[in-house]
Each structure stands twice: as structure tokens, then as C-alpha cells.
Amino acid sequence: MKVVRAIIISLIVFMLIGAFWGPIREGNAMEAYKITESSSNEEAIASTPDQLIRFHVLANSDSEQDQALKRAVRDAILKEVSPKLAVSQSLDESRQILKQIRPEMEDIARAVVKAWGKDYSVHTEYGHFSFPTKSYGSLVLPAGDYEAVRVVIGEGQGSNWWCVLFPPLCFIDIEHSTAVQVDGKPGIPLNKEPKVQPIKQTSKSTAGLPKVRFYFWDLITRLF
Template sequence: MKKTFIAIITIFLAFITINTYGSEFKTNFMQKRIADKLIRFHVIANSDLNYDQNLKLKVRNEVLKYMTPKLKNSKSLDESRKIIAENDNEIRKISERVIKENGYKYTLNTTLSHENFPVKTYGSITLPAGNYEAYRIIIGEGKGQNWWCIMFPPLCFVDITKGNIAQKETEKEMKAVFTDEEYKSVDNTVKKNDTDKNKENKENSKDENKVVVKFKIFELIKEVFNI
């Protein structure tokens, strides 16, 4: 009887663990799938002071002007990665020129590496927190807020101020490399009412499942101990 009781407790604890961490595992798994298909682009300012933030945007503008014709027709992650690597020196020269022309003597660093990022939204896309490959231009101490976009798929070249037009272009680019499930997980245009309704249904379903499981466990304990 003691072994049976221990087995029941073990099953109960296992259920709690799965229920607690299952959702987190699924989220992390989806983030990894998404990250494996993206290259992000970040320009990080020296500080959050207005003049440093303005300089960041000037650097961004000149780099995008140079890289647009080179990256906008890229069809693969490897192709984009190669283009970025081949043009890294020129990007540095452009950025350093902008910094100098604006009267600053900041150092500059560029890297194509994997970094951890918080949740970020760009137009109709919201990427979950996690580890992503990113090309980063770091100005000076790099302690300011950063501007970012997605280099592959080439969303940097979609004007996110164009409303529905931009949304359709974004969807087209993302769906060229993402599955429907992956795209839905980053699409932030889902109607709030639908989201709330789905969330409510999921919560109700969870509550019902908890009641059923708890009831079954209680019944097992009753049978073992003849309560």
C-alpha cells in the first residue's frame, strides 16, 4: 500500500510539473524555430541623450540606403549572411563617416553574432524574447536605446508607416520563410477580442482539466485507503 501511495504522489507531482513547464517549453521551442530563420539589425546609440539618439538614426539611414539594393532581393538566410559579411567594412566606413560629419569622435563596433533580446515589436511583427542572430552597429559606449528591424526576411526595406500596404508586404516576406503556425505566433494584428476570447476558452479548459485530474487522483486515493 505504501508503494502505491508513493506512486500516486509521484504521478500527481509529475502532472503539476508538466502543467507548469509544458507551456514554457512550447514557447521556447517556437522562439527557437523563429530565431533560426531570422537575421536582425540593430543600431545602438552611445546614450539616450537626444543628440546621441539622433546620430543613431542618421547612421541607420545611411546604412540602409547602402544595403537596400544588396539585401532586398535575398532569398535565403545564408545569402543574406554572406552579403552582410562582405559589406561589413563598407558599413563601418559609412557609419564612421556619419559620426565624423556630425562632429563626434565615438568609436564604432560592428558584429554579426547571436545575442539575447527582450520582446520587440516592429510594425505588425512582435518577436518573443530569446536568442537571435543579429548584425549590430554599436556607437560609442552603446548604452542608449537601439533602433532595430529584420534584415532577413528583408523587412528593413518595408516602410512600416504605410499601414495596410506595409502589413501585406510584411506578411508576404514572412510567409516566404515561416510556416503558418510560426507566422501567427509573431503576428500582432490579431483582433484583441478574438485573443481575449481564445484566452478565456483556454483558461476555462485548463480549469476543467484540473478539476478532472484532481477528481481522478482523489478517487485513486479513496480506493487505496478505502476512505
């Protein structure tokens, strides 16, 4: 009888270990994957700033209407650029695509400006331009010359908007943490962190709470 009990207990122990160990290992692996996935894009940009292309929109002035016009131009251009860059597999390919569609981007900007009843000039440029240091969350782009597409509206003296076209993280307002809607899909802010809900304090008293019992433990206690 003692031998039978020992065998049963051993089987139960192995079953419990198998039941808990599998999910724990899987959970740890998934958590590690999520952390790596969420940080890989930022690390890639921060470590290789010379391997990216920026998008820069300069408003005519800081007036409320000119700033709103800047955002309208931005949205219209990104809506067209998004599907074209989606097929790009490299920096060189993205560069060629942007150079080809630069005139189209300028036409789009002009059409938006005209629709708003403004007679501002619009011109686009592709090349290397000087940028000040920009930091946003854990992403830091040091001051220096960057390859970029620039859209200048009117005098180009207003507050500007910028983002990263390659790697394809451009559809985010990095400057103001506002996701830009592109083809109905919002971008993901680079500093997005999981929200942790605070643990609600409960009464220390457990009177009246249902008791949790474990089948395997009851089975073991019955054997002795």
C-alpha cells in the same frame, strides 16, 4: 406568345446571373489574395524566428543629439544595404552578403559620426545576440538569442533601434512605427491596416432624389 415570353424571361435571368456572379467570384478571390499577401510575411517571421537576421543600432546615449545621430547612421547604412540584399534568395545568401559588407557598414557609420563632429568609436559585430521579447501589432519576437548585425556607437548605452534584415522587411522602424526612406521608397509598417471610412449618416427622407430604374425589369413588366 406565352412560350416567347417564357424564353425571353429565362434569357434575362441567365444574363443577370452571369453579370453578377462573375464579379462576385472575382472580388472574393482578390480579397482572399490580399489578406493572404498582407499576413504572409508576418506569419513567416512569427513562426520561424530562428530563420531571420536582425539589424541593431545602439546609440551612445539617450541625449537628443545622440539619438538623432543614431538615426542618421541607420539611414546611411540601410541606403547601402538595400540594393545588395535585394538580390538575395535565401537566408544563407543574405548571411554571406552581410558578412562581406560588414566592414563597409562600419566605415559608413564612422563617416556619419565624423560628419556630425563627434569622436565616438564605432564597431560592428555579426553573430548571435540576446534580445528581449519584442511585440509590434501581430508580430511577436520572443526573448532569446538571434542572429544579427549590430552597430555600436560610442558607449552604446542609449535607446536602440532594430529591424529585420531577413526576410527583407528591415526598412521599417518596427520600434517606433516609422517607415525608413530607402532609395526614395518608404517601407510598409507591419501593423498597417486598411483605413475604413465611417458611413456618413444621411436624412431618412428621400424626397427629391432621382429614381433608379432597371431596363431588364421594365422589359419584364411590359411583357405581362
